Amino acid sequence: MTSATLAGLVGAALVGLGLYGLIANPQPLRKILAFNVMGSGVFLVFGIVARKGAAAGLPSDPVPQAMVITGIVVAFAASALAVALVLRLFEETGRATLSPDAWTKPSGEGAEAE
Amino acid sequence: MSVLQALDIGLAFLVFAVAAWTIFARGGFAATVGYVVYGLLLSLVWIRLFAVDVALTEAAIGSGVTGVLLIGAAARLRGAETEADEKSLRGLPRLFIAGLCVLVALALAAVVLLFPDSGPSLAPQAMRHLPETGLGNPVTAVLIAYRAFDTMLEKAVLVLAVVGVWSLAADRYWGGAPGEARAERPEPTLAFLAQVLAPLGILVGIHIFWVGADEPGGAFQGGAILAAMWMIVMMARLTEAPRTSAFWLRLALVAGPLVFLIAGVGGAIFAGRFFAYPPGFAKPAILFIEAFMVLSIAVALPMLVAGPPRREPRADRSR
Numbered sequence: 001m002t003s004a005t006l007a008g009l010v011g012a013a014l015v016g017l018g019l020y021g022l023i024a025n026p027q028p029l030r031k032i033l034a035f036n037v038m039g040s041g042v043f044l045v046f047g048i049v050a051r052k053g054a055a056a057g058l059p060s061d062p063v064p065q066a067m068v069i070t071g072i073v074v075a076f077a078a079s080a081l082a083v084a085l086v087l088r089l090f091e092e093t094g095r096a097t098l099s100p101d102a103w104t105k106p107s108g109e110g111a112e113a114e
Numbered sequence: 115m116s117v118l119q120a121l122d123i124g125l126a127f128l129v130f131a132v133a134a135w136t137i138f139a140r141g142g143f144a145a146t147v148g149y150v151v152y153g154l155l156l157s158l159v160w161i162r163l164f165a166v167d168v169a170l171t172e173a174a175i176g177s178g179v180t181g182v183l184l185i186g187a188a189a190r191l192r193g194a195e196t197e198a199d200e201k202s203l204r205g206l207p208r209l210f211i212a213g214l215c216v217l218v219a220l221a222l223a224a225v226v227l228l229f230p231d232s233g234p235s236l237a238p239q240a241m242r243h244l245p246e247t248g249l250g251n252p253v254t255a256v257l258i259a260y261r262a263f264d265t266m267l268e269k270a271v272l273v274l275a276v277v278g279v280w281s282l283a284a285d286r287y288w289g290g291a292p293g294e295a296r297a298e299r300p301e302p303t304l305a306f307l308a309q310v311l312a313p314l315g316i317l318v319g320i321h322i323f324w325v326g327a328d329e330p331g332g333a334f335q336g337g338a339i340l341a342a343m344w345m346i347v348m349m350a351r352l353t354e355a356p357r358t359s360a361f362w363l364r365l366a367l368v369a370g371p372l373v374f375l376i377a378g379v380g381g382a383i384f385a386g387r388f389f390a391y392p393p394g395f396a397k398p399a400i401l402f403i404e405a406f407m408v409l410s411i412a413v414a415l416p417m418l419v420a421g422p423p424r425r426e427p428r429a430d431r432s433r
Binding site: 003004005006007008009010011012013014015016017018019020021023024025027029030032033034036037040043044045047048049050051052053054057058059060061062063065066067068069070072073074075076077078079080081083084085086087088090096 | 138156163164168171179183211215225229234240265274282418
């Protein structure tokens with residue numbers, strides 16, 4: 001197995017991990033983290049497209065590389081906006097939760113599951 | 115098995131394990147620290163894919179600047195987390211989600227394994243026209259010449275994100291400065307670090323931008339390093355974040371996309387095509403555009419990390 005294929009497989013596993021975290025983790029900050037893990041997994045899968053498309057004496061196709069660079073910057077911008085929204089929610093309400101019941105019940109009552 | 119193969123396999127396990135830690139760790143702060151480590155490991159994987167430009171971007175932005183942003187947020191949200199009003203999924207639904215995610219991962223893995231050995235590639239075209247741009251780094255050529263429109267819009271996304279973050283400020287803080295006021299006495303250790311690191315870092319950032327024309331590097335990576343240097347100086351409280359209503363700040367933010375757009379329109383007039391560069395004049399034009407992009411990135415990233423204004427525009431001098 002080449003190192004490119006191995007990196008692609010890691011990318012696939014990261015997408016799965018990130019998707020799981022995005023759905024299963026209740027805290028918004030953890031969701032942002034999971035989303036970033038998932039995104040970098042997608043970038044890695046795209047990275048092996050670049051490596052397999054190596055031609056013209058280049059070790060790696062420059063077009064996917066440039067698109068991944070653009071993607072990393074845009075992902076950062078989106079994360080920054082998401083973090084700002086979560087912090088604002090926390091400042092306004094003293095909590096950072098996406099749970100719809102949190103706003104109808106008094107604080108601490110939704111904890112029965114633990 | 116050669117040494118490099120062993121390294122690859124070890125790296126793959128390490129990346130996966132740290133990513134799993136980020137997802138499953140108990141505390142949000144621990145998970146965030148895991149994410150920073152994960153980003154750095156990932157840039158090693160990118161080096162193994164011979165994508166050094168991506169590795170630099172991942173290390174600088176994906177791990178570095180995102181890390182500062184997320185750790186800052188995690189530290190402020192620490193109190194919110196102990197409050198257990200989160201019902202996490204248990205039992206069957208959780209298993210169901212896990213199963214679905216494994217399926218997604220397996221499907222992607224199958225696709226990865228089924229890739230043809232030499233896929234379609236634009237690399238020959240990119241290399242054939244490289245002499246016309248005067249550049250030596252095909253990735254920079256793709257970013258600033260072949261797909262210039264993409265890159266210009268991406269700069270616009272950064273500006274929009276800054277506007278979005280600023281607009282989360284309370285009404286009375288609009289136009290004020292984000293973050294806390296400059297301390298009477300800066301944190302000594304951090305101040306020392308900032309004083310030693312920032313001058314060197316600024317040189318490194320400009321160097322990375324300049325060599326990006328021919329070697330791995332470029333506007334994104336150089337700009338991100340400059341941004342990090344400004345952030346260190348602000349964190350050490352040697353300087354404070356500027357008021358968001360400052361004209362120079364807003365001008366620096368839009369300078370990148372604006373100069374890019376003007377150059378694009380200039381191409382329509384002088385070279386016959388929107389975003390075309392006149393023959394023989396491509397490299398100076400590209401470096402000129404990139405210089406303003408570096409400026410915009412170096413200003414936009416710290417502003418995104420600093421968050422919305424938290425001080426009143428008038429009162430922040432008297433405090």
